Amino acid sequence: AISPLRTITLTFFANFVMLVTGFSICMNSSWRLTLLALSILMPVVHISKTFSAWASRQNATQYTYVADAQGAAVQGLTNIRTVRAFGGRDIEVERYERQMTKAQRLRLQTAWMQGFSGLLSSLVEFGASFMILYYGGHLALGHSFEVGSIISFTYLWNRLSSAVRNLTDNINQPIRAASAGQRVFEILDLQPDIPEEIGDSLPSDVAEIGVEFQGVRFTYQRRPDIRILQGLDLTVAPGKTTALCGKSGCGKSTVTKLLMRFYDPISGTVLVNGRALKDLHVLNFRAMMGIVSQDTQLFNATVADNITYGMRESTYTMEDIHRAARSANADEFIRALPEGYRTMCGESGHDFSGGQKQRISIARALVRRPRLLLLDEATSALDAENEALVQEALDKMMAEVRGACTILVIAHRLSTIKTADRIVVLHEGEKVEEGTHDELLKxxxxxxxxxxxxxxxxxxxxxxxxxxxxxxxxxxxxxxxxxxxxxxxxxxxxxxxxxxxxxxxxxxxxx
Structure with a gap:
């Protein structure tokens, strides 16, 4: 099969050759008639160019509405249970139809304008043919031109006009395609604010990682008026367990996001082993981290693939996967699955309970043998039964890696944080208390x-x-x-x- 791009290219060259050849023959036959017809034909090119520019803007807006409609559909289908539970079906349908109606209205406008542009171009072309016959007849009556030559010239000019029209369409096709892919190109051309593949790498044999926040201030771009961290000074000693606690919204999870360098602070510095985090190779640093967050994301892949997500096959064995799953209290329920570790998790892990997904997340963190372990409220969204199972897995994991890696834990349960080497209490983005469990109680x-x-x-x-x-x-x-x-x-x-x-x-x- 011939690709569309090749078809457009071949048609473009065929029309271009026809245009050059036909124009040469017409000029040779009668330069007067050629210039007359060409002066009348130029408005056709102008009309086509104007319509293409207008249609390109219309198409870009139309594709935006279609994308919004598709986004609404995906959102509704992804949360179908919530939609049905709260009777939101009609609302989601109306949201989808509202965007599609806008796109349909633009399609109709484009179709009407395309028809009008084609009609106008045809009238101009017929006018050019009429002027050729009229002026050619006048020349023939004056014995300056033969009647047969007029007929031949008219035929050649019609072919030339057809080549011009087709050539214009060939040029407009890429323009329309570009407008369709405009949003895609905009995304592809985006450059990340935080470069991930430049900077110095930490030694692969580094035994411990220490972290320090020095006067860190931070606000989210969408909420610039709300200061999340206000000059935070925090030290996470290497090889020790540091716990963060405080009421919701005090900046605990923001600390982990800054440490993973999803964002950069507005002011202040984050140091890793005494070096500024912004000077380090981000991908190399993240490879040394293990993360268990409150929202676990699973992919439509096998359980084993989800546990080893982000790792190369050469860096682990199946025994490593089994060991991590056992430490996470996940091995038993995984082996009970129809295909064990080869069982597909389904999209977003919809076949698993919240507790099961969290235990897979713990196994994912353990199999990496992290030097820095981040635990961000891993049990906050679970029921009592699952919370107990996941908490047991967390306790086992923390006992297993204690002293071998640095642990930063954010939790609400006293049983999780009271054994930490240091406990830091945050309030409105500031450190207000720090010490051991016994020291803080005093x-x-x-x-x-x-x-x-x-x-x-x-x-x-x-x-x-x-x-x-x-x-x-x-x-x-x-x-x-x-x-x-x-x-x-x-x-x-x-x-x-x-x-x-x-x-x-x-x-x-x-x-």
Missing amino acids: IKDGRYATMIARQLHGGKDVEAEEKQGGTDEGSTSSGAAPLDFSKLDASDVMNMTKDQRQRLKEEFRNL
């Missing part, structure tokens, strides 16, 4: 102690409980329920009351 009215108190009471109003138990202010009812250390969620943190602080002190004295 800070009077400290935010960490406040979080612990709220977690120990499961978010309940202690004062209400004490009133129900008939106790006085500052005392603890003997019938009050003991504090549950297994249900600790710092997302419930608020300012602690005096009664809560008193009860917290009494409970810790009894530990």
